Amino acid sequence: MTTGIHHVTGITRRVQANVDFYAGFLGLRLVKRTGGFEDAEQLHLFYGDALASPGSLVTFLVWEDGAPGRVGHGQVSEIALAVPPDSIGTWLVRAMTAHVPVEGPTREFGETVLRLKDPDGVTVKLVGIDLPAAAPLPDPLAPTRLRSVTLMTEKLADSAAFLGQFGYRPGTVEGAVRRMVSDTDVIDIRDGSGFFAGIPGTGILDHVALRAVDADAVRRMRLALKDTDVTSVHDRKYFLSLYVRDPASILLEYATDGPGFTLDEAPDQLGTTLFVPPQDAARAEDLRVLLPQFALPGEERSPMRDLHFVHRFHRPENPDGSTIVLLHGTGGNETDLMPLAHRLAPNATLLGVRGRSTEEGINRWFRRFDAVTYDQEDIRAEAEAFVAFIEDAVRSYGLDPARMTYLGYSNGANLIGAILQLHPQAIRSAILLRAVQALENPPEPAEGALAGHGVLMLNGARDMFGRMAPALEQALRRGGAELDSRTLAAGHELSPDDLTQAGAWLA
16 A cells, blocks of 8 residues: 655744745745635645655645644644755754754654754754655755654554554654654654643644545545544545544544646646635635735745734735725624725735734724723724824835725724724725724814815615714714715625725725
């Protein structure tokens, strides 16, 4: 039977740093970029050798600015890549020069090992061993293939026996680590008794996939595992696979070698096109706007600054110099409004921002006591912080304040409305979708404070909160804003008419 590791999948919170490390520092090839097959709104990146050979693949789901996880038992805890034996010294110098955290060299199971940390803190070992690449990379010192993964388990004997079903045989033992051997690589099983349990999140290795010779092998494995939590067989386009947890709850995948990653890209074009899963083809354009952008090593890139609000840019192919700043509704995030805004203005740069207040784990822009009673101090504090953030963003990214429009929905629109009253010079153009007056005692505007400010309010005729919208309209008019308020045949939810009306106003 075909044995060995097919790929290892981790989770990253910074796509550009991830690309810079795996494609830049390590020199692996980015061989595929897709929307995730379980969730197409997650970018999935695949790195490997020159032809994306099974056994060379390290993949990452991108949870941009996602919460960190914790390494512990019940997880894949380390990955190891084979490099030429005489290259370890050079890799040590490269790591120190690039300020990559590095330990070693040490000896493990008779092999020379360097331990690196990737930008998320994932342990990546470089093992000096002669394992030729199936499709060599341009750099002769580049990693050739996966040497091993380390599994952290509280049930060492049971985890080892479970791997036997996938063709792994018992090898040597070194301290608390038992080595399992296949025809092409090894899996190290570490006794994690006494360790904390792992917690999912960024900086975690989610699963390891083991190789199946063909689809029939996957189906036979599913039958053999019928008394476990094994999943049905999934078509991942580039391979067929199933998932199962071992007795220690470590997630394993069993994946076919074919049809392979050259199915939809020529070998010399691997990794250059963003693909979406076939079931999401109808919203492909929206996904291309939602998914985070990055630059490969050597490509022109835009810097990202560590500012006080989590934020994301979408930069169109032909930017016209305008920017739309997006403020999501309750429970949303910085990308929610990007597809809508892209349809409104295809050549505008989009700056999505995430609210800093949370309520039972969901994102908001300010605290509330109930559905229509808001924390007034928090509104004022967050409005002031947001204005400062925009000032920093304008300086940091070279944005043109005269060509910035603010688009908010629900809770995000409410904050924009409050900013217009509390800091009238901060925003000069705004589209407010289902906004209400969030301020209980709004300041009396100075005469002409909002003169020249263009504001579009789109209210819903069936919106349960609509009764609170007229107070905001009156406040904006008193300040001198050029207010265009329209009521749509909708509730609190967005409708196709919002796109039509906002597009016409923005044009």
